[in-house]
Structures are given as C-alpha cells and as structure tokens.
Amino acid sequence: MQAKLSVVALSIASVFALSACGEKEAPKPVEAPPAAAPVAPPPKPEVTVKLGHVAPMTGPQAHLGKDNENGALLAIEELNAQGLEIGGAKVKFELLAEDDQADPKQGTIVAQKLVDAKVNGVIGHLNSGTTIPASKLYSDAGIPQISGSATNPKYTQQGFKTAFRVMANDIQQGKALGEFAAKQGVKTVAIIDDRTAYGQGLADEFKKGAEANGLKVVATEYTNDKATDFKAILTKIKSKKADLVFYGGMDAQGGPMAKQMADLGIKAKFLGGDGVCTPEFMKLGGAATEGHFCSLPGMPLEKLAKGPEFKDKFVKKFNGEIQLYAPYVYDAVMVMADSMKRANSVEAAKFLPEIGKTNYDGVTAKITFDEFGDLTGGAISVYQYKGGKLEYVTTVGAPVDVAKAEVKEAVGEVKEAVKAVAGAAAEAGKDAIKAGADAVKDAAEATKAAVEKK
Numbered sequence: 174m175q176a177k178l179s180v181v182a183l184s185i186a187s188v189f190a191l192s193a194c195g196e197k198e199a200p201k202p203v204e205a206p207p208a209a210a211p212v213a214p215p216p217k218p219e220v221t222v223k224l225g226h227v228a229p230m231t232g233p234q235a236h237l238g239k240d241n242e243n244g245a246l247l248a249i250e251e252l253n254a255q256g257l258e259i260g261g262a263k264v265k266f267e268l269l270a271e272d273d274q275a276d277p278k279q280g281t282i283v284a285q286k287l288v289d290a291k292v293n294g295v296i297g298h299l300n301s302g303t304t305i306p307a308s309k310l311y312s313d314a315g316i317p318q319i320s321g322s323a324t325n326p327k328y329t330q331q332g333f334k335t336a337f338r339v340m341a342n343d344i345q346q347g348k349a350l351g352e353f354a355a356k357q358g359v360k361t362v363a364i365i366d367d368r369t370a371y372g373q374g375l376a377d378e379f380k381k382g383a384e385a386n387g388l389k390v391v392a393t394e395y396t397n398d399k400a401t402d403f404k405a406i407l408t409k410i411k412s413k414k415a416d417l418v419f420y421g422g423m424d425a426q427g428g429p430m431a432k433q434m435a436d437l438g439i440k441a442k443f444l445g446g447d448g449v450c451t452p453e454f455m456k457l458g459g460a461a462t463e464g465h466f467c468s469l470p471g472m473p474l475e476k477l478a479k480g481p482e483f484k485d486k487f488v489k490k491f492n493g494e495i496q497l498y499a500p501y502v503y504d505a506v507m508v509m510a511d512s513m514k515r516a517n518s519v520e521a522a523k524f525l526p527e528i529g530k531t532n533y534d535g536v537t538a539k540i541t542f543d544e545f546g547d548l549t550g551g552a553i554s555v556y557q558y559k560g561g562k563l564e565y566v567t568t569v570g571a572p573v574d575v576a577k578a579e580v581k582e583a584v585g586e587v588k589e590a591v592k593a594v595a596g597a598a599a600e601a602g603k604d605a606i607k608a609g610a611d612a613v614k615d616a617a618e619a620t621k622a623a624v625e626k627k
Contacts (some may be wrong), residue, residue, distance in 0.1 A: 213625070226242055227271045243487070252507075301328060322502070327370070339537065346375060351381070361390075362414040364394070405425070425457070451497050452494060465557070504535035
C-alpha cells in the first residue's frame with residue numbers, strides 16, 4: 174500500500190513539474206531603437222588651381238623679378254584665406270614660379286614647361302622681350318595670360334585671345350612723356366635704348382610723342398641690357414647739347430648711365446619710363462639721379478583708394494619696400510581669380526571669355542580691357558628723383574587730372590573770396606561781409622560742381 178502511494182505521489186509531482194515547464198515567460202518590454210546619428214554631408218571636392226608666374230629671378234633684374242613674385246604670392250595668400258568655392262569645389266591656389274632670366278629663349282623654354290604642367294593660367298612675364306614669344310605658346314595651348322609689366326604694344330597686337338595686361342602700354346606712355354617733355358620747355362632730345370622689346374618699343378613711341386609736340390631729336394644711340402659703360406655714346410650726345418636725354422631700358426643700366434652723364438658734365442635732364450622708376454635706379458646712380466624724371470603707368474599708390482593699405486600689407490609681409498610692379502602683378506592674379514568666380518569654373522576654356530568682360534576695382538586702377546586685351550584709359554604719372562625718393566609730379570592723360578585742375582582753380586577762387594571777406598570787414602562793415610560770404614558760397618559750389626562733374 175505504501176508503495177502504491179509513493180508511485181502516485183511521484184506521478185502527481187511529475188504532472189506539476191510538467192505544468193510548470195509549460196508556462197510562458199512574461200514578454201519583456203520592447204526597447205526603442207537608438208536615435209539615428211545625424212548624417213554628415215559628404216566633404217566637398219577640392220581642386221588645386223595652378224597659376225604660373227614668370228620673371229627674371231637671377232641676373233641684374235632679379236630684384237624686379239622678386240618684387241613681381243611677391244605681388245603674386247600676396248594675392249595667392251589672400252585668395253586661399255577666403256576659402257573660395259568655385260564650381261562646387263573648394264579651391265586652393267598654387268603658384269608655379271619660373272625664372273626666364275630676362276632672356277627670350279629661356280622665356281619660351283619655361284613657357285613650354287608651364288604648358289606641360291597644365292597650369293590654369295599664367296601671370297607674366299615681366300619683360301616684353303620674354304612675354305611676346307611666350308605668348309604664342311600660351312595662345313596655342315588656350316592658357317590665359319595676364320602681364321603686370323610687359324608694355325610693348327606688340328604683345329596685345331598679335332591677335333591672341335589669351336593675352337591681357339593690367340597697365341598702360343608704351344603707345345600711351347610714349348605719347349604722355351613726349352607731352353610732358355614739351356611742357357618742361359625742352360626743345361631738343363637725345364634718345365638711347367637697350368634694343369630689347371621693351372626699351373626699343375618705349376623709345377620709338379617716345380620719339381613719336383616728342384616730335385608730335387614739336388621737339389627735335391638730335392641724337393639716337395643704342396646699348397644693350399647687359400652693358401655697364403656708356404661713356405662712348407654719352408660723349409657723342411654731349412656734343413649735340415641736347416636739353417634732355419631719354420632712355421628706354423631698365424634700372425640696371427639707367428642708374429650707371431645717369432652717373433656717367435654727371436661724370437662727363439652733361440647738363441641735360443634724364444627721363445626714363447617705368448623700367449627706371451625704382452629705388453634701385455637711385456641706388457646705382459647715387460647723387461647723380463637728383464632732379465631727373467621717370468614715369469609709371471597709373472596713379473601713385475598713395476592717391477588710390479586701396480593703395481596705402483596694399484603698401485602696408487606688402488611691407489609688413491616681405492619686410493621691404495615695393496620695387497616697381499608688385500601692385501600690378503597682385504591685380505593680375507586677382508583679375509584672373511575674379512574671372513574664374515564669374516565663370517563658376519577654373520577651366521581655362523570656360524573662364525577665359527570672362528577676362529575680357531572684367532570690370533574689377535583693383536589696387537592700381539579700375540580694370541577693364543579693350544578688344545585687344547589692353548587696359549582701357551591708362552594714365553601715366555611722372556615722378557622726379559629728389560633726396561633719394563621718388564616725388565610725384567603730375568599725371569598725364571587721366572580724367573582725374575583734369576578734375577584736380579578744376580578743383581584747384583575753384584579752391585583758388587574760395588581763397589580769394591576769403592580775402593575779400595577780410596578786406597570787407599575792415600572797410601565796409603556788415604554789408605561787405607555778407608557780399609564776401611556770398612562769394613565764398615558761390616566759389617564753394619563751383620568746387621563741388623567740378624568734383625561731381627568728374
């Protein structure tokens with residue numbers, strides 16, 4: 174009996190065990206999936222824009238070449254700091270600098286090197302003699318070229334759609350200098366050039382300008398851009414007793430030439446173009462440069478809205494003074510970048526047409542181009558070497574100069590009117606003072622009208 178009870182008990186226990194095993198567990202609460210992390214936008218593509226720059230970095234013009242390169246580097250640095258996006262890509266500008274040694278043959282060699290490097294554009298060259306032959310290679314490759322210093326007219330007269338310059342050419346400069354010489358009372362001139370494309374081109378245009386203004390050319394002599402001794406040709410010129418010696422060439426020859434003129438007792442004034450309008454000219458010529466003249470395209474930096482700021486930035490960055498063309502080269506880089514932005518492309522074929530449509534407020538001028546790629550309305554400023562510095566004299570051929578003359582005349586009227594007030598006060602009392610004050614008002618209005626007219 175006891176055994177039967179044990180079996181029954183065991184069976185009941187098994188049933189309960191099986192029942193327990195069959196019970197379902199309570200469902201666990203469903204946890205919400207974690208919030209999706211924000212999807213970062215894909216990084217924008219980056220593109221490197223390669224700009225070639227060519228100038229003499231060795232030889233007697235190396236100081237000018239470095240000045241040009243520094244102008245380009247300053248522009249590149251500022252463009253990269255802007256974080257530009259063009260055509261949907263972040264743009265980084267890079268300068269590929271080459272040395273053409275101011276030699277036409279070397280100029281074409283480095284030009285081909287830049288073409289092979291597939292640069293997006295070229296800034297330069299410095300010299301007309303290297304710029305002109307190189308421009309054919311850039312034209313054939315469809316690469317835009319903007320020079321900040323080559324002034325020979327032939328550069329843009331070849332019909333290349335790729336060639337531009339951001340300073341006045343020698344036709345404009347030669348005409349202005351001929352006019353200036355005539356206004357100085359000069360009657361006879363002797364002309365020297367260095368037989369380079371720049372020097373000869375400028376001298377030829379000056380001759381046209383001088384003769385158009387009634388000056389007589391009494392001597393024409395030649396040298397080269399490597400010479401240092403000019404006494405033979407200067408001795409010939411001395412016998413002609415010219416009032417003025419005009420030199421077409423660069424400062425490396427111009428400075429010693431001025432010194433040798435003084436050594437020979439030549440009393441004539443010296444006049445040169447932009448190639449001698451440098452601190453180096455005064456350094457090489459010393460005291461003999463005092464009182465002589467030179468010219469630069471455009472207005473003086475200190476008279477331009479952006480000029481003083483550019484000069485401060487340049488001096489601070491490079492710890493040295495501007496030699497000559499740096500502001501123009503800076504503008505050349507900015508004009509090319511501006512054209513890329515307007516075209517929304519860094520491809521030469523796409524932004525090249527935009528260069529010709531440029532209307533850019535640069536450091537050196539309001540930059541627009543004519544159908545040849547020349548700067549429109551180029552003014553020429555004349556300077557005189559005084560006390561080891563270049564002192565501004567006048568600007569020839571600029572509308573602003575006319576405005577300045579009218580304002581000066583109007584200001585003179587104001588001064589006369591003020592004198593009238595003082596005299597009236599002493600002589601006739603209140604009525605006279607009122608009349609004088611009316612005169613001041615009229616003159617002031619004339620001044621305002623002259624400014625607004627321009």
